[in-house]
Amino acid sequence: MTSRRRILGTIPVLCAVLSGFASVPAMAQAAGPIRIGMTVSSAGAFALASQSGTRGVDIWVDEVNARGGIDVGGRKRKVELVKLDDRSDKQMVTRVYEKLIIDDKVDVLFGPFGSTLTGAAATVTERLGKFMVIWSAASDQIYQQGFKNIVSATQMPVSAVPSMSIELAAKLGFKKIAIPYSDEPFTAGMADASKKTAESHGMQVVMFDRYPKGQKDFSTALQKAKALGAEVFYPCSYESDLISMIGQMKQLNIYFPFTYIHYGSTPQFLEIGKDADYIYSQTLFHPDINWKVNAGYDREKFLAAYARLNPNASFAADFQTAQAYGAGVILEQMIAKAGSIDAAALKKAALELSGKLTVLPGEYAIDATGKQLKMVTPTMQVQPGKGLVAVWPPAVATNKPISPAPGWNERK
Known part of the structure; x- marks a missing residue:
């Protein structure tokens, strides 16, 4: 059992x-x-x-x-x-x-x-x-x-969660970002913070769309993000939705040069195998x-x-x-x-x-309200043959990011 x-x-x-x-x-x-x-x-x-x-x-x-x-x-x-x-x-x-x-x-x-x-x-x-x-x-x-x-x-506040990953996307030269998000407090807060962070780095938010809790079909959102020229795909949602999105991206042959999945470092997400390659995520727990x-x-x-x-x-x-x-x-x-x-x-x-x-x-470390201030979350990437590795910030990075991600048909 x-x-x-x-x-x-x-x-x-x-x-x-x-x-x-x-x-x-x-x-x-x-x-x-x-x-x-x-x-x-x-x-x-x-x-x-x-x-x-x-x-x-x-x-x-x-x-x-x-x-x-x-x-x-x-x-x-x-x-x-x-x-x-x-x-x-x-x-x-x-x-x-x-x-x-x-x-x-x-x-x-x-x-x-x-x-x-x-x-x-x-x-x-x-x-x-x-x-x-x-x-x-x-x-x-x-x-x-x-x-x-x-x-x-x-747990760091959601306003700080996107800082590292979007900073990396901007450093890599990407200019357009799509942010679909689930209608939940955490995910909506993360989406707002992601939008503000992206704009502060000079990125254009080409899509900022909320979807209802329980939605299972993400094909329209994926096609819209691609049609709008998004280079960075930054969905703000929970694990089951994110796993579904990646599966539907592959079925539709849609890919983005930079895809960030907040829960992409969990064992449950990584069970999707090679479909997780090149995806960015975050974690507080890694070798x-x-x-x-x-x-x-x-x-x-x-x-x-x-x-x-x-x-x-x-x-x-x-x-x-x-x-x-x-x-x-x-x-x-x-x-x-x-x-x-x-x-x-x-x-x-x-x-x-x-x-x-x-x-x-x-x-x-906390402030007077009880909000956490110091639990930093480095950005990780799933790299073929290496698995999940730290790629940002430079202080903890053990590998350079592989960028841009290749299309589905270009992967071995």
Whole structure:
């Protein structure tokens, strides 16, 4: 049975790693475990990414409990993770986060995957006075609503996401860009940021078209982008849509000299094989990217833990797994520094730790709103015979970009 099927078959579940609890001193036992709630998407647009991230949280829980728990005011407290299903549904998220807080009485929460769901969850956690750690939501709008009890531990705001890749496209001499985007908060925000970034580099945005959630046929958009002379194809959407777009590009024999796919570095996307060649993407997690961590596992130990806990996983660890794991490590540091699980104390600790932690996916730093400032995302390219390699910025690049991409009929 695959790791993914295990998740789907056990949601909603109560997951706890409590081995050795009886050996903990009586005083620590009296304090009880720290209950941390989160939701996972068993189905829908966010399922693959959500489940990938959840495996990262599981690694952190295993690591913490193997050490006897988190030191909270001199007492070791283990972590008990409560997972419920949100089915990628915004309305369902609000009900489920209320249940986690009111019925399941969790102490702290991780956000769900993505800006759409996390924005909904934040309204609940704020109203009920609970602290929520965000690992995936990039929409700047979330941090503009005055929420006091949220922190993005490992996710840069969407306004910064396109900077590296569009800078590279401009450096390569491309002038015209097409930006189709899905009608979701994150993807719409990314599209707006991409348009502004492209224009700041002197590029002409020849297409800026929104499409409805659930659309499956992208042939019209692809043909329009090609007819308008786009050299850069920059769709802003989620994984399943992006995989469909590439398949339809090949069927229609449409290609662009520079194609950027935000989720093009994930194992799920790379399963399309040679059709992924020459595509640009981004990641925080790759052999070319090795931060000197001062909290949590380094890359080698993280991968060993992933293999141990997910021996039958359908997919390897990806940047979403690393982001969620890093968020757990940062939450542990917040709790230890605060000596408390009180929301205000945790936010204060989060600000005090800003600029002082480096975890698996990079450097942690936030502003007063809880928005992440430092988790940079280098631009990658899938190159034939080499796979995914870092090509920009020069500080981390291990290969030069292959540009322009050849047409479908010119590829071996």
